[in-house]
Amino acid sequence: MDSRRAPRTVSDPKVRKVGFFTAPPDRSLSGPPDHRIFSFLTSPPPVVDNSSPSAGNSLSPVMIPPPRHSSANLSPLRRDSAEYFPPSASPTSFSDDVAAAAMGRGAVAASSSLPGGLGFDIAALKSAASSVPASGLTTVSVVNNFPIGISEKGGGVAVEMQNDQSTRSKSLKEKTTKAERRALQEAQRAAKAAAKAEGGTTPAAASGAAASVTMKSTKSVKPPPSLKNDSATVAASEKKGGDRPTEKDRKKEVPQPRMQYDDKSRVEKAKRRAVVKQTEARNRVELFRHLPQYERGTQLPELESKLFELDPMHPAVYKVGLQYLSGDICGGNARCIAMLQAFQEAIKDYSTPPEKTLARDLTAKIGSYVSFLIECRPLSISMGNAIRFLKNRIAKLPLSLSEMEAKTNLHSDIDRFINEKIILADKVIVKHAVTKISDGDVLLTYGSSSAVEMVLLHAHELGKQFRVVVVDSRPKLEGQLLLRRLVGKGINCTYTHINAISYIMHEVTRVFLGASSVLSNGTVYSRVGTACVAMVAHSFHVPVLVCCEAYKFHERVQLDSICSNELGDPDVISKVRGREDINFLDGSSNSAILQLLNLIYDATPSDYVSMIITDYGMVPPTSVPVIVREYRREHLWI
Amino acid sequence: MVVYGHAQPTTPWSPATGSLRPRLQSAVIPDDSTDTTVATVVGKPFSVIDEFNSWRKQPELAEAVAAIRALAAVIRNCEATTMMELEIELKKASDSLKSGDTTSISLTAGCDLFMRYVTRTSALEYEDFDSAKSRLIERAEKFGEISCKARRIIAMLSQDFIFDGCTILVHGFSRVVFEVLKTAAQSKKLFRVFCTEGRPDRSGLRLSNELAKLDVPVKLLIDSAVAYTMDEVDMVFVGADGVVESGGIINMMGTFQIALVAHSMNKPVYVAAESYKFARLYPLDQKDMVPALCPIDFGVPIPSKVEVETSARDYTPPQYLTLLFTDLGVLTPSVVSDELIQLYL
Numbered sequence: 001m002d003s004r005r006a007p008r009t010v011s012d013p014k015v016r017k018v019g020f021f022t023a024p025p026d027r028s029l030s031g032p033p034d035h036r037i038f039s040f041l042t043s044p045p046p047v048v049d050n051s052s053p054s055a056g057n058s059l060s061p062v063m064i065p066p067p068r069h070s071s072a073n074l075s076p077l078r079r080d081s082a083e084y085f086p087p088s089a090s091p092t093s094f095s096d097d098v099a100a101a102a103m104g105r106g107a108v109a110a111s112s113s114l115p116g117g118l119g120f121d122i123a124a125l126k127s128a129a130s131s132v133p134a135s136g137l138t139t140v141s142v143v144n145n146f147p148i149g150i151s152e153k154g155g156g157v158a159v160e161m162q163n164d165q166s167t168r169s170k171s172l173k174e175k176t177t178k179a180e181r182r183a184l185q186e187a188q189r190a191a192k193a194a195a196k197a198e199g200g201t202t203p204a205a206a207s208g209a210a211a212s213v214t215m216k217s218t219k220s221v222k223p224p225p226s227l228k229n230d231s232a233t234v235a236a237s238e239k240k241g242g243d244r245p246t247e248k249d250r251k252k253e254v255p256q257p258r259m260q261y262d263d264k265s266r267v268e269k270a271k272r273r274a275v276v277k278q279t280e281a282r283n284r285v286e287l288f289r290h291l292p293q294y295e296r297g298t299q300l301p302e303l304e305s306k307l308f309e310l311d312p313m314h315p316a317v318y319k320v321g322l323q324y325l326s327g328d329i330c331g332g333n334a335r336c337i338a339m340l341q342a343f344q345e346a347i348k349d350y351s352t353p354p355e356k357t358l359a360r361d362l363t364a365k366i367g368s369y370v371s372f373l374i375e376c377r378p379l380s381i382s383m384g385n386a387i388r389f390l391k392n393r394i395a396k397l398p399l400s401l402s403e404m405e406a407k408t409n410l411h412s413d414i415d416r417f418i419n420e421k422i423i424l425a426d427k428v429i430v431k432h433a434v435t436k437i438s439d440g441d442v443l444l445t446y447g448s449s450s451a452v453e454m455v456l457l458h459a460h461e462l463g464k465q466f467r468v469v470v471v472d473s474r475p476k477l478e479g480q481l482l483l484r485r486l487v488g489k490g491i492n493c494t495y496t497h498i499n500a501i502s503y504i505m506h507e508v509t510r511v512f513l514g515a516s517s518v519l520s521n522g523t524v525y526s527r528v529g530t531a532c533v534a535m536v537a538h539s540f541h542v543p544v545l546v547c548c549e550a551y552k553f554h555e556r557v558q559l560d561s562i563c564s565n566e567l568g569d570p571d572v573i574s575k576v577r578g579r580e581d582i583n584f585l586d587g588s589s590n591s592a593i594l595q596l597l598n599l600i601y602d603a604t605p606s607d608y609v610s611m612i613i614t615d616y617g618m619v620p621p622t623s624v625p626v627i628v629r630e631y632r633r634e635h636l637w638i
Numbered sequence: 639m640v641v642y643g644h645a646q647p648t649t650p651w652s653p654a655t656g657s658l659r660p661r662l663q664s665a666v667i668p669d670d671s672t673d674t675t676v677a678t679v680v681g682k683p684f685s686v687i688d689e690f691n692s693w694r695k696q697p698e699l700a701e702a703v704a705a706i707r708a709l710a711a712v713i714r715n716c717e718a719t720t721m722m723e724l725e726i727e728l729k730k731a732s733d734s735l736k737s738g739d740t741t742s743i744s745l746t747a748g749c750d751l752f753m754r755y756v757t758r759t760s761a762l763e764y765e766d767f768d769s770a771k772s773r774l775i776e777r778a779e780k781f782g783e784i785s786c787k788a789r790r791i792i793a794m795l796s797q798d799f800i801f802d803g804c805t806i807l808v809h810g811f812s813r814v815v816f817e818v819l820k821t822a823a824q825s826k827k828l829f830r831v832f833c834t835e836g837r838p839d840r841s842g843l844r845l846s847n848e849l850a851k852l853d854v855p856v857k858l859l860i861d862s863a864v865a866y867t868m869d870e871v872d873m874v875f876v877g878a879d880g881v882v883e884s885g886g887i888i889n890m891m892g893t894f895q896i897a898l899v900a901h902s903m904n905k906p907v908y909v910a911a912e913s914y915k916f917a918r919l920y921p922l923d924q925k926d927m928v929p930a931l932c933p934i935d936f937g938v939p940i941p942s943k944v945e946v947e948t949s950a951r952d953y954t955p956p957q958y959l960t961l962l963f964t965d966l967g968v969l970t971p972s973v974v975s976d977e978l979i980q981l982y983l
Binding site: 436510543545610611616617618619620622623626627630 | 883884885918920922923926956972975976979980982
């Protein structure tokens with residue numbers, strides 16, 4: 001019956017179409033099909049929008065002019081044309097172009113030498129290469145003499161490249177020489193592509209794939225899967241451009257394979273560009289080799305001393321990064337708010353360099369900050385979503401705004417995001433959740449979740465009679481903080497460790513859990529140990545209620561806790577604070593046959609969750625993709 | 639089942655304009671078979687409750703559908719001049735209908751859904767109030783019609799699931815399920831029905847009578863014999879008082895039991911429910927609902943110290959239900975939340 005529902009536009013499975021191809025000429029997201037709009041949510045570079053002729057028609061592939069083969073004389077201009085047309089013209093999905101990826105490596109280097117923000121700035125083009133500040137304008141000079149139209153297109157790619165590169169301060173000279181070589185390679189590939197009469201698909205694929213590969217490897221350090229999904233995918237797919245809407249777009253929807261840390265060459269490349277020098281842990285569990293793990297406790301003093309030296313890094317961002325590194329700030333909401341407030345400071349102090357557009361340059365800068373934060377600690381999914389939102393807002397700034405206005409706009413946007421998506425969302429969650437608490441209940445909670453804490457405190461204020469069981473686990477022992485706060489308010493509490501969960505569960509009437517994120521198949525991604533609690537509760541027929549703000553929802557799907565996770569410091573496991581006599585594992589970090597594993601997150605299957613309480617109300621876990629689908633379209637983060 | 643009495647408001651229920659009109663004793667009762675326009679006798683204020691009662695006089699009409707039709711009439715007869723006023727009037731009418739029977743989930747859900755459906759239109763942005771109002775009336779009529787036809791649609795959809803020689807277990811008297819069985823019988827399908835007694839209201843007996851009239855082989859069971867006969871049963875058909883957000887249903891006491899037995903013996907449980915019964919409730923367990931009590935007559939006097947469980951309804955979680963037959967189509971339980979989110983948010 002179609003009576004109640006407006007006929008849905010037949011849309012492909014939600015494909016995140018980002019990048020050039022969708023570029024409707026105006027920036028106001030007027031791409032025809034609904035799902036195109038989605039691409040703009042994830043594609044920062046406004047360049048795409050403004051790119052005129054060649055990228056104007058979202059669906060027509062732009063023919064790549066057959067590049068000249070005069071290798072040595074290849075001017076940057078030429079290289080750029082070869083480099084940038086493809087991405088804008090023909091999006092290809094990264095995932096199906098392994099060959100292209102391999103090919104693309106060279107091209108990528110070329111494009112990496114062509115920095116992001118360069119795009120428009122013709123004047124900048126004229127500036128000497130070496131005068132480019134380290135924050136990513138390194139390749140401006142390379143783009144000299146580039147026609148605006150092309151550079152616009154390039155801009156998008158460039159922006160993303162810049163993201164990756166911003167933390168790197170390679171001298172321009174290096175890149176130019178390499179760039180020329182790359183240019184040659186790229187030209188040859190482009191020629192091949194043109195020969196294939198695919199209208200530049202292959203070069204696009206090459207450059208796109210290359211770009212994404214480069215992006216991955218050059219992205220300073222470990223983009224966590226969540227970030228991968230957001231900026232990585234954004235960047236990579238942007239490079240692909242969007243020439244072939246239908247199947248290619250469909251394929252682009254497939255999230256980028258995340259950087260796997262067992263790939264030595266990429267790890268090496270990433271390390272070279274890292275700001276925070278981390279040494280890899282030596283004794284690593286085989287199963288988790290694809291996740292980054294570094295020796296802890298070594299970087300902090302060194303980084304603190306460098307506080308005033310790191311030029312491209314804003315001190316507020318630097319401070320937040322160090323706080324992450326040391327573990328001072330933890331918890332999805334806290335980290336996200338801290339990061340956004342640091343970005344607010346950075347934006348306030350930001351001034352557009354001459355002959356650059358605010359949007360692209362600022363996006364590049366934000367990208368560089370994000371890379372730094374990733375080096376300190378892999379991003380949480382909430383942070384990833386917030387970054388996507390911010391980049392989207394920057395991209396949507398109307399060009400006519402002055403810099404002051406744009407900055408105040410962004411400032412208020414960030415304020416609004418924090419207020420609506422986090423603070424008010426928490427209030428709504430609390431309002432819904434207290435209806436499920438009745439007198440005489442015994443509520444169990446695990447770890448320390450800000451949302452659950454608010455629910456319990458509010459229910460207590462309303463005068464409901466209940467008691468709380470706080471379950472805790474090593475090594476973080478976060479439950480103790482929650483316990484202290486609850487007892488301080490006069491709530492009757494019981495405290496136990498997770499090994500007693502099956503003992504205590506028979507007295508419990510409801511279980512309240514927090515979440516770092518809820519994935520599309522209803523899986524709850526949360527602190528390690530949550531899955532245990534949920535499963536035991538399920539077997540005792542105790543309802544499990546997960547409190548999670550909607551901005552933490554993510555469209556990816558995860559079936560187990562292994563493919564994407566975060567590894568903590570393994571030494572913390574072998575030591576018990578305050579019990580020096582438990583030192584049986586001292587010196588074991590060098591043992592070849594013993595590996596210590598400290599996982600931070602785990603995935604709870606949706607069968608064990610009875611209901612998810614979000615700011616959109618109480619929904620069953622199967623409705624998470626519905627919310628993601630309906631509200632992404634209406635700008636979930638806006 | 640609480641019967642909604644013919645309640646005369648004690649004070650003249652005047653439209654939003656606030657004018658006080660003398661109340662006449664006789665209300666003009668509209669034709670049952672024709673449209674719903676209430677020809678208001680001069681001076682008689684339009685009363686949504688009267689309208690509702692007049693609609694309820696039709697025996698086959700569900701309570702919620704009567705409420706929907708009454709609310710549609712409210713829009714038609716309202717004298718508000720702005721959209722805000724209209725919405726306020728509608729809300730007032732809806733609240734007064736709901737207060738008549740607080741335990742009926744389908745009534746509450748139907749009213750809420752009507753409000754959301756009707757007001758969720760871009761017509762509200764039209765500058766011309768009259769055109770907006772006519773658009774609202776159009777939507778309201780459509781919603782009313784769909785709700786009326788819901789049973790027939792459900793009956794048609796479920797025909798594919800009833801095959802020759804099957805045995806169907808039904809519980810309680812649901813008019814939707816009855817329509818399903820009637821349609822199947824009329825299309826000359828061969829099947830037999832096991833009917834539970836359905837204490838305390840003995841609705842199963844009524845159903846078995848009706849089915850016998852249709853020449854459908856019926857076997858009557860006491861409620862406790864369900865597990866005993868579950869082996870011979872091919873499918874279970876139940877109606878619903880309300881379908882909740884998790885995809886579970888609230889229905890007559892005993893449904894959960896039957897669903898549990900059927901699930902453990904791998905028999906499919908089909909629920910036939912109209913889409914206006916989708917409610918924004920989310921019970922976590924049996925006690926998490928508004929209680930609806932129904933006195934039970936044991937035939938012998940019970941000593942006062944003995945407590946009696948008089949709840950009339952129970953909640954069946956979605957994992958025990960196989961499919962929902964609704965006028966929106968044949969759905970799995972998880973679609974309910976999908977529909978509600980789309981409508982409400």
